[in-house]
Amino acid sequence: MTKRSRTFLVFARRAASGLVVALLVVAGFWSSWGTAQHVVLARGREHGRLTVTGCAHGVCAGAFSPVGDAGPRAGVTIAESVAAGPGDHLPVVLKPGTDDAVRTGVAGFLYAWLPLSGALLLASLLVAGGLRMPRLAWTLAATAAAALTATFLTLR
Numbered sequence: 001m002t003k004r005s006r007t008f009l010v011f012a013r014r015a016a017s018g019l020v021v022a023l024l025v026v027a028g029f030w031s032s033w034g035t036a037q038h039v040v041l042a043r044g045r046e047h048g049r050l051t052v053t054g055c056a057h058g059v060c061a062g063a064f065s066p067v068g069d070a071g072p073r074a075g076v077t078i079a080e081s082v083a084a085g086p087g088d089h090l091p092v093v094l095k096p097g098t099d100d101a102v103r104t105g106v107a108g109f110l111y112a113w114l115p116l117s118g119a120l121l122l123a124s125l126l127v128a129g130g131l132r133m134p135r136l137a138w139t140l141a142a143t144a145a146a147a148l149t150a151t152f153l154t155l156r
Helices: 003-040 105-112 114-129 134-154
Strands: 047-056 059-066 073-079 089-094 101-103
Touching: 003 101, 003 105, 003 114, 047 073, 073 089, 073 101, 089 105, 101 105, 105 114, 105 134, 114 134
Parallel strands: none
Antiparallel strands: 047 059, 047 089, 059 073, 089 101
């Protein structure tokens, strides 16, 4: 194998690994943004507290008590993985034009970015192996692990 072909193979491996890392991070961001936009850009949306009354089929429902002039609503839903259980009072924001709630606060923020945290954890493996950048890989892995752990602890 000549030096030129070896150099090309190293370049090709790094380019392919870099593209996959970029794809993973962009996909994680895109997947997170569907929920995170309601938490991050919450100004002008309906805020309040959701009192969970029951859960079934992966969804919890309850009564919504808004902060402000709007009237209370019954039958507002939220993902069961975010709601701890019946009787809990959760700070939420409603998705515009729906009765679907998204949890706010630190727990809601971390939960919204959970797919990005998982993507960073996966990307750290490629950064270490494909790009041969161990310090960056450890930084990505530690950041992702800290976010995943914090999400788990705040949603308890």
